Amino acid sequence: MRRRTLLIGVLLVFVFVVAAVFAPFLSSYAPDQVDLFHMLSGPSSVHWFGTDELGRDLYTRILFGARTSLEVSVTAVLIGAVSGVTLGLISGYVGGWLDEWVIMRAMDALQAFPFLIFALVLGAVLGGGIVNAEIAIGIGFIPGFVRIARAQVLVQVHSDYVNSAVTVGAHWSRILFRHILPNILAPVIVQISLGLAGGVVAEASLSYLGLGVQPPDPSWGSMLRTAQGYLIIAPWLAIFPGVALALAVLGFNYLGDGLSDALNPKT
Amino acid sequence: MLAFVLRRILLTIPVLLLISIMVFSLLHLIPGDPARVILGQDATPGALLALREQLGLTKPLWEQYFSWLFNVFRGNLGNSLQSGLPVALLIEQRLPVTVELAIGTILLAGLIAIPLGILAAVYRGRIADLAAVFSASIGLSIPPFWLGIMLLLLFTVRVHLFPSSGYVPIWQNVGQNLQSMVLPIVATGVREAAVLLRMMRASLVEVLDAEFVRTARAKGLHGWTIVVRHAVRNALIPVLTQSGLQIAGLLGGLVITETIFSLPGFGSLLVTSIFSRDYTIIQGSALVVALLVVGVNLITDICYGLIDPRIRFSRGA
Numbered sequence: 001m002r003r004r005t006l007l008i009g010v011l012l013v014f015v016f017v018v019a020a021v022f023a024p025f026l027s028s029y030a031p032d033q034v035d036l037f038h039m040l041s042g043p044s045s046v047h048w049f050g051t052d053e054l055g056r057d058l059y060t061r062i063l064f065g066a067r068t069s070l071e072v073s074v075t076a077v078l079i080g081a082v083s084g085v086t087l088g089l090i091s092g093y094v095g096g097w098l099d100e101w102v103i104m105r106a107m108d109a110l111q112a113f114p115f116l117i118f119a120l121v122l123g124a125v126l127g128g129g130i131v132n133a134e135i136a137i138g139i140g141f142i143p144g145f146v147r148i149a150r151a152q153v154l155v156q157v158h159s160d161y162v163n164s165a166v167t168v169g170a171h172w173s174r175i176l177f178r179h180i181l182p183n184i185l186a187p188v189i190v191q192i193s194l195g196l197a198g199g200v201v202a203e204a205s206l207s208y209l210g211l212g213v214q215p216p217d218p219s220w221g222s223m224l225r226t227a228q229g230y231l232i233i234a235p236w237l238a239i240f241p242g243v244a245l246a247l248a249v250l251g252f253n254y255l256g257d258g259l260s261d262a263l264n265p266k267t
Numbered sequence: 268m269l270a271f272v273l274r275r276i277l278l279t280i281p282v283l284l285l286i287s288i289m290v291f292s293l294l295h296l297i298p299g300d301p302a303r304v305i306l307g308q309d310a311t312p313g314a315l316l317a318l319r320e321q322l323g324l325t326k327p328l329w330e331q332y333f334s335w336l337f338n339v340f341r342g343n344l345g346n347s348l349q350s351g352l353p354v355a356l357l358i359e360q361r362l363p364v365t366v367e368l369a370i371g372t373i374l375l376a377g378l379i380a381i382p383l384g385i386l387a388a389v390y391r392g393r394i395a396d397l398a399a400v401f402s403a404s405i406g407l408s409i410p411p412f413w414l415g416i417m418l419l420l421l422f423t424v425r426v427h428l429f430p431s432s433g434y435v436p437i438w439q440n441v442g443q444n445l446q447s448m449v450l451p452i453v454a455t456g457v458r459e460a461a462v463l464l465r466m467m468r469a470s471l472v473e474v475l476d477a478e479f480v481r482t483a484r485a486k487g488l489h490g491w492t493i494v495v496r497h498a499v500r501n502a503l504i505p506v507l508t509q510s511g512l513q514i515a516g517l518l519g520g521l522v523i524t525e526t527i528f529s530l531p532g533f534g535s536l537l538v539t540s541i542f543s544r545d546y547t548i549i550q551g552s553a554l555v556v557a558l559l560v561v562g563v564n565l566i567t568d569i570c571y572g573l574i575d576p577r578i579r580f581s582r583g584a
Contacts, residue, residue: 101281108278109285112557112564114519117537121553124541125296201410205523208412209538228416228527231424238420242413250408257404 006258009193012251020070023063031064031218032056040234049240052223053230058237061218062244068219069248072134072212073199077192079138084145085188089176091146092153099150107143115140115198116205123211133212137202141195148191152184159183186263190256197252204245220245271572279565286561287339290554291332294322294546305348305544318348322547344551349543354551357536362555364434364532368455368521371448373510375456376463381503384467388502389494391472399464406461411520415454415527422450432529451528455520459513466509471502504574511567515560 019026035055043050049058091103113121122136156162157180165175206212207221215222220241227237294301302318303310310318323331338345344354387399423431429450435443474480475498483493522534529535533552540548 100278105278105281106285108282108561109289109557111515112282112286112560113289113553114515114517114522114556114560116519116522117553117556120522120537120541121293121549122296124544124549125293125546197408204410205412208523209526210542224413224416228419231416231420235420235424238413238416242410242417245413246405246409249410250404253404253408 003258005254006262009251009254009256009258012247013255016066016248016251017070019063020066023060023067026063027057027060029057029060031061032216033060040230040237042234043236050234050236052234052237053226058223058240061223062220062241064218065220065223065241066244066248068130068207068213068217069200069203069245072130072137072203073196075134076137076141076199076202077195079134080141080195081145081188081192083138084142085149085181087142088146088149089153089181092150093157093172093176093180103146104150107146110139111143113140116202119202119206120209120211123206128211128214130213130217133203133206136206137199140202141198144195145188145191148187149184152187153180156180156183187260190260190263193252193256193259197249197256200245200248200252268573272569275565275568275572279561282561283558286554286557287336288332290550290557291335293550293553294324295328301546305546339554344554345547347540347548348545349540354548357548358533358551358555361531361533361536363436364530365518365521365525365534367437367448368451368524368530368532369514369517371452372456372459372517372521375452376459377510379456379460380463381467381506384464384506385471385494385499387464387468388471388475389490396468399468403461403464403468406457406464409457411455411458412523412527414457415451415524418450418454419527434530447528447530451524451530454527455517455524458520459517462513462516463506463510466506467502470506471498474498474502477501505571508567508571508574511563511570514563518556518560 023031033056035051037055038047038051039053039055041047041051041055047057047059049062052058052061087103091099110118118140119133119136122139123132126132126135153176161179162175165179170179203212204219204221204224207219208225210222210225212221213219223241224238224245227234227241230237300315301322301324302315306314306318319325323334326334342355344358346353347357350357383399383402387396390396419431422428429446434447437444471494475494480493480498483497488496518534521532522537524530525532525534526538533555536548537552539545540552
């Protein structure tokens with residue numbers, strides 16, 4: 001069962017990544033190609049997923065929307081992982097007041113803001129657009145990575161290999177990044193996978209509310225926002241982007257769960 | 268116990284301080300001149316100066332912060348830049364809708380997740396467990412806002428069972444209130460139920476492997492008697508206390524749900540103020556949300572420590 005979950009996750013993520021990377025080659029239409037003679041057309045052999053209110057091919061826009069989702073979620077997770085793991089390593093290794101009263105309390109303060117509200121507010125302040133969405137979502141990811149890295153460091157810091165490194169006089173940065181970090185990567189990798197799922201949803205949520213990717217750039221969230229106005233006459237506008245979004249999130253979730261089982265020596 | 272509670276409260280103080288600094292800084296994070304960003308490029312110098320004075324931007328930064336903090340302690344979150352109404356009043360008017368939505372969501376999530384989680388744990392590895400786990404995975408993967416749109420499509424467009432928007436307060440008409448809240452509650456509740464189901468299953472699986480359960484079996488107690496009388500009670504404790512910590516995620520989800528269903532709640536106030544660049548409402552809302560989350564987390568931590576003595580003596584994260 002566990003192996004099946006991991007396989008399904010890998011397959012779904014693979015499809016998502018291929019769609020995102022090779023989008024221009026997987027469709028003969030451009031994502032912003034307007035066709036006013038075929039507005040709001042249903043699915044057909046010419047337009048597999050139908051067309052939107054400007055006659056743009058929905059299948060193409062979903063492919064390019066995958067590209068947007070992938071770019072934003074990967075960048076956001078990178079920001080969160082690099083910053084969070086670094087802070088978590090330092091916090092767990094140094095300990096004391098820096099750990100308990102500065103870093104962990106700062107993470108508590110950051111996590112006091114619900115993830116989406118934090119991204120919304122930061123996006124509102126910095127302005128919309130893809131870069132600000134990446135920054136806002138990425139900062140929201142930091143506390144999760146800090147906690148995971150810190151928890152792992154607290155276990156590893158008492159290991160023989162760390163004691164040996166300290167004994168031979170290794171610099172703390174070497175101990176952290178050359179010795180401890182490779183040994184804590186497993187849960188970090190799982191968190192990255194789950195973070196990618198969260199990033200995809202967060203990007204779609206921000207775009208749905210009009211704060212993420214701006215039109216005419218395709219985004220699953222902004223497509224769903226538009227679709228809501230055409231539910232009666234063109235329900236496919238809401239169905240196909242939503243299914244794509246759900247499958248992408250399911251894939252990353254299954255991948256994360258599968259990796260967690262595979263990399264956990266206890267299971 | 269007292270030491271544990273005091274320590275938890277003490278650890279909250281720097282968090283509250285940091286939150287106040289973060290929320291205060293929001294206005295100053297705006298690229299360029301906040302007054303010009305709010306009023307637009309065509310604003311007159313007089314209007315810009317008046318707004319800067321209203322927002323306190325002409326004072327030194329430290330004075331602005333302490334003045335703002337002092338007002339917050341007095342319950343004054345400033346006035347809306349659009350309507351001029353007190354932000355605290357606007358939030359107070361909108362919060363009951365969000366609270367009703369939150370309570371409905373948690374209740375629905377519990378009603379779905381707890382029985383399914385128990386079944387999944389008891390019949391671990393069998394069809395019931397696989398179906399429950401799979402359902403939870405689907406529930407976690409479906410974005411609440413897409414589910415909301417699909418529910419609108421099915422139950423308001425295709426079949427006119429529920430209204431697509433609008434809200435009737437519960438004290439005005441209970442039936443219409445429930446009609447207007449069913450779809451939003453389901454839209455947000457499915458994901459929360461999925462989270463709770465996984466927690467319930469994991470917790471009960473752990474309890475069912477405990478020695479006291481083996482003892483009860485050895486004494487000849489019937490399977491479901493053990494589950495209901497002994498295991499579930501112990502498994503529910505961490506689930507119920509942990510679910511208090513889900514409030515942050517829940518509040519985030521409610522923002523979009525209120526927008527989809529046009530509910531006049533706190534979340535839609537925040538979204539509207541973002542697009543109207545009403546930064547005083549944004550600031551006030553962010554502060555209220557953070558304080559709510561910190562407060563609930565503190566109460567949850569203390570309750571958890573009260574119920575499980577092991578928590579009091581472990582070094583908290």
